[in-house]
Amino acid sequence: MSIQYSISSPIVLGPLFVLVLLALMLHARVSKTRYTVRQYVSMLAFAIYMLGVMHFVFFPIDVNIGIYANQTPWYQSIQWIPLLTADAPSFLLNIVLFIPLGFMLPFIKSWIHSIRTAASAGLALSFLIEITQLLLRITLGNGRSTDLNDIIANTTGSVLGFVILNLFTKSSIGQRLLALWESPQGVSSKNMQ
Template sequence: MENSMIFTIDSWYILVPFFIVILLLLIFRTFFRAKHSLWQFLLLTTFFVYFLCMIHLVFFPIEVNIGEYANLTPWYISINYIPILTIDLKTFLLNIIMMVPFGMYLPLLNQKVHSIKKAAFHGLLISLSFEIIQIVLKAALGNGRSTDINDLIANTLGAAVGFLLLKKLTKIDVLSGVVHKLNLDKET
C-alpha cells in the first residue's frame, strides 16, 4: 500500500512564530542598537504585519493531499496563461486592493523606489514569487491554489496605484511630515 497523507496546514503555526522572531529582532535593533527611530520601528512592524497578512491570504490554508488522496489532475493544468479574457473581476479587484499598501510602503522602505516604474517592477517581482510558490505547492503537496497571469497583472497594478497614492498624499503638508519621519532611509 502506498503512503498517503491528507491534512491542512493553517497559517498560525508558521506565521505567528515568524512574526514573534521578526518583532524581537526589530525591538532589539530599535531599542538596543539604535538602528531605527520609533517611527521607523512602527513602519517596519506594520509592514511585516501587512506582509504576513498577505502571505496568509495568498497561501493558506495549505491542503496537503499526497498518495492515494492526491488530486489526479496534473499541476500544470491549474495555470491560467490567458490574460484579461479570463478575468474574474472580483478576484482581480481584490488582488489590486491587496497590493496597494505594498506600493505605499515601497518608497518608505527604500528611497531607490522613486518612480511608478520601479514600484510596478517590485510589485511584479513579489507577485511572480507568489505565483511560483503556488505552483511549487500545487506540484509538491497537491494544494488547490491555482496560478493566474491575471493575478500578476492585478498585483503589479495595485503596487503602482499604491505608489501613486502615497505620492499624492505626500503633497499634503501634514502628511508629508509624517512620511518624512517614517522614511527608513533617513538618519535616525
Template structure:
C-alpha cells in the same frame, strides 16, 4: 519612531499577504489528482479572470505601493516599484505552484494575479503621491524625521 511604526506595519502587512495567499496548505494524497496534469493549475491568458478576484488582488497590493516608497525613497518611481511588485507577486505564484506540485494543494498560478498585484502597488504609489506630493516629505516620513525647512532666499 515613525520609521519603526512604518516597518512594523509593513511586516504585519507582509504576514497578512502570506496568510491569504499561501495558507491554508491542503495536503492531499498523491492519488487525489490522478488523471489531471500538473499544468492545469497554470492560467496564462490575461483577462480570463473574474472581476472580484482581480479587484481583491489589486487591493491586496495597494499597501505595498504606499509603504515601500516611504521606507525606500528610491522605490518612489513607478518602474522600480513595478519591478518589486512583479517580483513579490512572482514569488507568491511560484510558492503556490511548488506547494501545488509537491503537496497537492492545487492553487491556481495566474498571470492575472501578477497584473492585478502590480496594478495595486502602482495605485498605492499614486495614492501616496496624491496624499504627500513632495518627494522630500515622503523621504522624511520614512526616515522618521521632519523635513528641514527650505533654505532662505
C-alpha cells in the same frame, strides 16, 4: 502512503511574527544604523502587512498526497491566458491587496521613488507568490492555481498604491502629516516621480 490535512495560518504566521520581532530587536542591537521609533513602527507595520498577504495568498495549505492527491497535472492548473480568463472579483481583490504595498514601500526602501520601481517591486513580489503557489501545488497537492491575471492585478495594485501616495504627498494635508511622521527614508513630494 496517503496523507491529507490542512495547515492553518496561525501555525506558521504566529511563529514567523515572533521571528520578525526578534529580528528587528537584534537588528537594533547590532546595527550601526540607528533607527527611530517611527522607523521601527513603519517596518513593523510593513511586516504585519506582509504576514496578512501571506495569510490570504497561501493559507490554508491543503496537503493532499497519495490517493488524496489531485489527479489533474500541475501544468493544467496554470492560467496561461491573461485577462481573457480573468475573474473580475478576484482581479479587483488582488488589486486591493497590493495597493498598500505601493503605498508603504517608499517608507521602507528609498529606491522605490517612481511608478517604474513600484511596478517592479509589485511584479517581483507577485511573481514570487505565484511561483511559491505553484511549488506548493506540485509538492503538497495544494489546490491553489498559478494565474497570470494575479501578476497583472498585483502589479497594478502596487502602482495604484504608489500613485495614491504620490498624490497624498503633494496635498497640503499629506505634507503636514508626513512632516509630523518624519518618514524613515525621507518620503516627500520632492523625491516622488
